[in-house]
Amino acid sequence: MPVIRFAALGDSFVEGRGDPGLDGPFHGWVPRLAERLGIPSQGVLNLGTYQATTQHVVDHQLAPVLANKPPVIGVIVGVNDLVSDYDPERFRRNLTTIYSSLRGVDTTVFTAAYPDIPKNLAVPESFRDLLRQRFGEANAVLREVTAATGALCLDVTAIGEWSHPRMWAEDGLHPSVLGHRLFADQLTPFVTGAMGLVPPAQLVAG
Known part of the structure; x- marks a missing residue:
């Protein structure tokens, strides 16, 4: 059995949709x-x-990660809650469970704020406004929970590149190839800095 050093939990953003793979259905930011x-x-x-x-x-995803408890854990999840069956109390409870369970002395847990995905969607303005309200509430909850549990939260809402259409696939929900690459690039110094590591220069630039 290989030793797991990096685990990623979440939805299709983690799966890699929007970034077709050469040896599988998707590539994405995780292998990058x-x-x-x-x-x-x-x-x-x-x-x-x-x-x-x-x-x-x-x-379904917490148990296998807790069984391995790797030193690096990424979590990106919540958009499907926000665009479908949104229950604010359940959302907060689940995020608290996830990040509280994953915290550890020798574990770096990271996530990212929810970007302005509603802007990308072909939906009525009234629903877009509702979604933006939900995303704003969700970001406040995410920041609160991660601060309380010691998880890192990359604030992509403050990074201008994410507003560019090229960073998103045609569906507006998933990053494009450029978006997945950008996310990996932005996470690298964020994660290594928290771990006190300096990654090889050739890997950062790749």
Whole structure:
């Protein structure tokens, strides 16, 4: 059994949709970040699942990660809660369960704020306004929970590149190839800085 050094939990953003793979259906930011961190593919556990919600992560993804408890854990989930069956109390409860369960002395847990995905969607303005309200509330909850549990939260809402259409696939929900690459690039110094590591220059630039 290979030793898992990096695990990623979440939805299709983690799965890699929007970034077609050469040897599988998708590539995505997870293997790119692993490469930049010097982690071989056999040391990566990617549990990203299409249409996964926070409840799905609690019910199906936490256990295998806790069984391995790798030193680096990424979590990107919640958009499917926000655009479908949104329950604010359940959302907060699930995020609290996820990040509280994953915290550890020798574990770096990271996530990212929810970007302005509603801007990308072909929906009525009234629904777009509702979604933006939900995303704003969700970001406030995410920041609160991560601060309380010691998880890192990359604030992509403050990064101008994410407003560019080229960073998104045609569906507006998933990053494009450029978006997945950008996310890996932005996470590299964020994660390595927290771990006190300096990744090889050739991996950062790749």
